[in-house]
Amino acid sequence: MSMPQVFFAYLAGMITVLSLLVVTxxxxxxxxxxxxxxxxxxxxxxxxxxAEFLAAIQIIVYAGAILVLFLFVIMLLNLRKEETExxxxxQWPFSVGVGVVLAIFSVSIVGKITxxxxxGQYTVEAVRSEGSVMTIGKVLYTDFLLPFEIASLLLLVAxxxxxxxxxxxxx
Amino acid sequence: xxxxxxxxxxxxxxxxxxxxxxVQYFERKALGHMQSRLGPMRVGWHxxxxxxxxxxxxxxKEDIMPANADKPxxxxxxxxxxxxxxxxxxxxxxxxxxSIANLNIGxxxxxxxxxxxxxxxxxxxxxxxxxxxxxxxLRSSAQVISYEIAMGLSLVGVMMLAGSANLTDIVNAQxxxxxxxxxxxxxxxxxxxxxxxxxxxxxxxxxxESELVAGYATEYSGFRWALFFMAExxxxxxxxxxxxxxxxxxWNGPDFGIFANVPKIIWFLxxxxxxxxxxxxxxxxxxxxxxxxxMNLGWKIFIPLSLANxxxxxxxxxxxxx
Amino acid sequence: xxxxxxxxxxxxxxxxxxxGLTFKHMVNPAITRQYPxxxxxxxxxxxxxxxxxxxxETGREKCVGCGLCAAMCPSQCIxxxxxxxxxxxxxxxxxxxxxxxxxxxxxxxEACPFGAVVLTEHFEYSGYTREExxxxxxxxxxxxxxxxxGDKGKIYFERFWRxxxxxxxxxxxVRAEERxxx
Amino acid sequence: xxxxxxxxxxxxxxxxxxxxxxxxxxxxIIIFMSIELMLNSVNISLVAFSHYLxxxxxxxxxxxxxxxxxxxxxxxLAILIAFYRNKPTVKVDEINLLKG
Numbered sequence: 001m002s003m004p005q006v007f008f009a010y011l012a013g014m015i016t017v018l019s020l021l022v023v024t025x026x027x028x029x030x031x032x033x034x035x036x037x038x039x040x041x042x043x044x045x046x047x048x049x050x051a052e053f054l055a056a057i058q059i060i061v062y063a064g065a066i067l068v069l070f071l072f073v074i075m076l077l078n079l080r081k082e083e084t085e086x087x088x089x090x091q092w093p094f095s096v097g098v099g100v101v102l103a104i105f106s107v108s109i110v111g112k113i114t115x116x117x118x119x120g121q122y123t124v125e126a127v128r129s130e131g132s133v134m135t136i137g138k139v140l141y142t143d144f145l146l147p148f149e150i151a152s153l154l155l156l157v158a159x160x161x162x163x164x165x166x167x168x169x170x171x
Numbered sequence: 172x173x174x175x176x177x178x179x180x181x182x183x184x185x186x187x188x189x190x191x192x193x194v195q196y197f198e199r200k201a202l203g204h205m206q207s208r209l210g211p212m213r214v215g216w217h218x219x220x221x222x223x224x225x226x227x228x229x230x231x232k233e234d235i236m237p238a239n240a241d242k243p244x245x246x247x248x249x250x251x252x253x254x255x256x257x258x259x260x261x262x263x264x265x266x267x268x269x270s271i272a273n274l275n276i277g278x279x280x281x282x283x284x285x286x287x288x289x290x291x292x293x294x295x296x297x298x299x300x301x302x303x304x305x306x307x308x309l310r311s312s313a314q315v316i317s318y319e320i321a322m323g324l325s326l327v328g329v330m331m332l333a334g335s336a337n338l339t340d341i342v343n344a345q346x347x348x349x350x351x352x353x354x355x356x357x358x359x360x361x362x363x364x365x366x367x368x369x370x371x372x373x374x375x376x377x378x379x380e381s382e383l384v385a386g387y388a389t390e391y392s393g394f395r396w397a398l399f400f401m402a403e404x405x406x407x408x409x410x411x412x413x414x415x416x417x418x419x420x421x422w423n424g425p426d427f428g429i430f431a432n433v434p435k436i437i438w439f440l441x442x443x444x445x446x447x448x449x450x451x452x453x454x455x456x457x458x459x460x461x462x463x464x465x466m467n468l469g470w471k472i473f474i475p476l477s478l479a480n481x482x483x484x485x486x487x488x489x490x491x492x493x
Numbered sequence: 494x495x496x497x498x499x500x501x502x503x504x505x506x507x508x509x510x511x512x513g514l515t516f517k518h519m520v521n522p523a524i525t526r527q528y529p530x531x532x533x534x535x536x537x538x539x540x541x542x543x544x545x546x547x548x549x550e551t552g553r554e555k556c557v558g559c560g561l562c563a564a565m566c567p568s569q570c571i572x573x574x575x576x577x578x579x580x581x582x583x584x585x586x587x588x589x590x591x592x593x594x595x596x597x598x599x600x601x602x603e604a605c606p607f608g609a610v611v612l613t614e615h616f617e618y619s620g621y622t623r624e625e626x627x628x629x630x631x632x633x634x635x636x637x638x639x640x641x642x643g644d645k646g647k648i649y650f651e652r653f654w655r656x657x658x659x660x661x662x663x664x665x666x667v668r669a670e671e672r673x674x675x
Numbered sequence: 676x677x678x679x680x681x682x683x684x685x686x687x688x689x690x691x692x693x694x695x696x697x698x699x700x701x702x703x704i705i706i707f708m709s710i711e712l713m714l715n716s717v718n719i720s721l722v723a724f725s726h727y728l729x730x731x732x733x734x735x736x737x738x739x740x741x742x743x744x745x746x747x748x749x750x751x752l753a754i755l756i757a758f759y760r761n762k763p764t765v766k767v768d769e770i771n772l773l774k775g
Contacts, residue, residue, distance in 0.1 A: 008677045012685045015719075019689050019712055023696025028704050029297060033244065035708060036290060042715055049682075049726040051734055056279035058718075060323075061741050064286025065316060066711065066748045071293055072312045073752045074704055075305070077759055085701075089768055092699040099695030106687035111680055120730030131275045133336050139731040140738070147735075151742045158746035165753035168760075205515045209525040455519075456511045 007048060014041050026087045028074045032067055039063045050124050053132040180261075180271050187260055191404045192222035197444070198404075198451050205455035229400075232393035237300055240390065244298035249395045252291030252402030259284045259409040264339045266422050266436040277338035278326050281413055282319065285368055288406060289315035292370070292377055292387045295399070299390035307386025310462065311377040314367055317469035318374075322364035324477035325357040328484045329417045338413075342421030349420040356480045358418045360473050362449070365410040367469070369403060372454040376462055411446035415439065419446075538653035540597040540612040543590050543628060544636035546646065554634055555609035558585040562601035562610055570594035571601060588630040593623065608650055613640035682723030689716035703765040707751050714744050 001009070018038035025031045039062045046055040089095075127135050140148055196211065196218065203210025211218030236245065262277040264270040274280055289311065296308015330336050332353060333344040341350075351358045367374040378386030388399050415421060424430055424438035460468070494502075501507065526533060535541065546555045558575035570591040578584035601610050613636060620626060628636070641649065693716060696709030718737045725733025755765065764770065 002676070004677050008681060012681070015685065016688055016692070019692045019716075022712060023692060023700065023705065023709055027241075028702060029241070029244070029294075031705055031708060033247075033290075033294070035711070036287075039715075040287075042719065045719060046722055048677075049722045051722050051725065051737075052274070052276050053279070054722060054734055054737055056276045056283050057738070057741060059283035060279065060286055060319075061745055062711070062715075064283065064289070064319060066745055068286070068289060068293065068312050068316055069748055069752055070704060070708065071290075071297075072309070072316075073755060075293075075297055075309055075312075076756070077765060085766075087701060088699045089701050095695050095699035098698060099691045102694055103688055103691035106691065107684050110683040110687055113680070113683075115679060115724070115727070117728050120728055120732075122731050123729050124726075131335065131337070133276060133279075135731065136734060136738070139735060144735050147739060151739050154746050155742060158749045162749040162753040165750070165757045201519065204519040204523060207518055207521065207524050209523045209527075212525075212527060452512060452515060455515045457508065 004048065008045075011041050011045050011048070014038075015045070024087075029071065032071050032074065035070075036063055036067055039067070050127060051132065053136050176271075179269075183260065183265070183271060184257060187257070187405070187408070188401070191401055191408055192226065194404050194408060194447055195225075195400070196222045197447065198454075201448060201451040202455055205452070226397060229397040230394055234393045234395065235390070237390045239300045241298040241300070244294050245390075246395075248291045248295035248298060249391070249398035249402065250291075251294070252288050253398050253405065255284045255288035255291065256402045256405035256409055259288075259406075260412075262338055263409070263412045263416060264342050264421060265439060266434070270339060273337065273339055275335070275337050278330060278336045278341075278413075278417070281409065282323050282326075285406070285410075286315065286319055288402065289319075291399075291402060295391065296377075296387040299387070301390050303383045303385070303389045304387050307377040307379075307383050307389070311370065311387060314370075314374065314376065314465060314469075317466060318364045318367035318473070321360055321469060321473035321477050322368060324474065324481060325354075325360040325364065326417060327477075327481050328354045328357040331481070331484050331488060338416050338421075342416055342423065345420040346423050349418060349423075351418040354418065354480070354484070356476060357484075358414075360477050360480070361414060361418065362446075363468075364473065365414060366450070366453065367465070369406045369410055369450075371403075371407065371450055373457040373460050374465055375459060376465060379459060381459075407447060407450055408443065411443045411450070412439075414446045415442035535614040535616060537614070538649065539614050539616070540599050541614050541616040542612070542618055542636060542640070543592065543595070543633060544611050544613050544641060545588060545630060545633040546609050546611060546641075547634050547637050554585065554588070554630065555607050556585050556588055556605075557607060557609070558583045558588075559606065561604045561606065565600045565604040567598060567600065568594045568596050585630065588633065590628045590633065592618075592626040592628055611637070611641065611646070611649060613637075615640045679723055679727045683720050686716045686720035686723070689713075689719070701766045701768055703755055703767055703770070704752075706767065707748065707755075711744060711748070714740055 015038055018034050018041065021034040022031050022038060025034065039058060043055040043058045046052070046058060122135060199221070200210040200218070211221040214220040214224045236242065259281050261271040262274050262280050264273075270277075292311040292315075293308045296304040296306070296311065299305070329341060329350055332350055333341040335341065335344075344350075363374075366372075370377045376386075377383075378388060383389070388396055391399060419442045421442070422435035422439040424433060424435065547553070548555045558573055560573050560575075563569070563571040563573050570593075572587070572589045572591075573585065574587040575583050576586050597612065599612050602612055610633075615636070618626075637646070690713050693709045693713035696712065697706055700706055700709065718740055721733040721737045721740070723733075725731065725737075758770070759765065762770070762772065
């Protein structure tokens, strides 16, 4: 195995193990912590795929905002007593079955496919000479301008919705 | 990754930790004189060896673990803080041509690590199984989320002026004049958000002595507490360095007369220590903010103001350069 | 909000004033004393560690064991044990002061009709055990020898306490003026 | 060089784990986290495609997925808090108010 393959093997193994830990831990805070470690590994995977801006965004948004939000809610609801209760629903063997079947199915399919598509202009060298941030910025504000605006609208709706939902009734 | 760079990294980390220790001495001295006191005077000449004495004392203190604490997280929390703070140093350009990692996403890297650093406080507060710690952790998580937005947005103006998120490029773009002249509002927002990010007065609600004993660090003692202490001061150092790089021109100094021969790192350190002194100066002057005031300031003033700053900067840049 | 208030608010005028004040204080010399190296002279007659007055004629304590000091003491830190001597006179067996309980109000000095108990100017006493601060009669007498040597004791009574056991004549200068001169 | 398929296989496995967590856990917060897990697995394959096809579209899509994830987390947790005020539980099998 070459060096990138060893690197990938480590990251892939860790991401798999960590995601298993995330869905099986009894204590939600431990889940969040494992998820944080998993996000860091995914960010490292993005770095190996030459997407450094996304790696930074992954940590800033996922680890810095979303996961802190989760942690905040867990702490706000103070779920300590629930740690003693059972963590899985009654149909959990069925869920395991679904997960395993899905995994075998998709792996057996996507493991064999070969992707044939025209190569784009953003080679590793091209991105590196211009910088990841600038490349993404240029694409974002030309080809993807409309989706970008829609995304900002979506965030606005999310902000308003969150405020409305979480606000205590005044009466 | 060659050996020389590795050794260089070790040296930088060592010197950095020494700086962190003496920033604490500097704070006690500065605060003391601002209150007409002297500060530490006993250990060594004018108390210069005080940080070393303190660290020796903290190393040998008893390590207390509260009952019902979540042990792994309790152990892990201070380490996350220190690692995040020290790793942030990697992208700071220290003198021309030297930063441990010259990343294209330097500013984003620091923002990312500061958000990871917030976990240390939140998890410490949760794992201690103490109400004071818990309140400190909750406050910290809300505070860091809110102020990180303002800080990131205030740095966007700098990135727009320099045309890059690489800190070395940002410093090079300031060789003529500093960005604080073009971005005074962003600088102000950055300074205040940095105060909130590092949990310093007037935004030190996470450890507010008069309300929460010591906030998230209430249950910590000995070496673990020392790690928190180190993380706080390392974070302060990194934030000051970021401020110096983004707004005060980094290593750029006057280049006429005898000033041209001064090593560039001296200018950098002077600016960093100037920023750190501002931290202490504000601490000696301002009282603590109330929690709702803090949130109002962050969401209702800083974020709109920094957005407006971005718009104005963009407009001016487009109109000016055509 | 008037215009000037608005301007003051956005330019942080008040905060800048405060910053200026702290900076001024930083430049001003500090008022700290480096205690063990530079000691402050205690004000004459200040209330420090206790002592029992030694009668120069007999070489024993002046105290007769009347117990007025113990009765007056608000913190009840004086314990006196007496017995009947050979010539049916009261003999003070034990005269003990728990210094850790004392609040240094000097009521005992004012109460004593014989000027037998004093508070010396000595204030630097420290120790590792409670027993060290349980002063017996002998140790209190030693304190007198140590801290009220020579005429000092006489001056102490004349200037500050003037017990009724001796006639000190008219009241001399007022104490406040005395301190002001120092 | 790592084959593209490896990334997609990793993505598929993580997605399956997310599905398993989504179906089996009782805690609503963990279910939300399973959704995040699935979104992340998709992101991995998108970034891998973007890299191997030398196109920016995959990364753009990841960008928007992260946006949607942030919005979803904010709204979902707000709903959770609003619900928690009515009935103090976060267990999905106890959230059955319509059942009466």
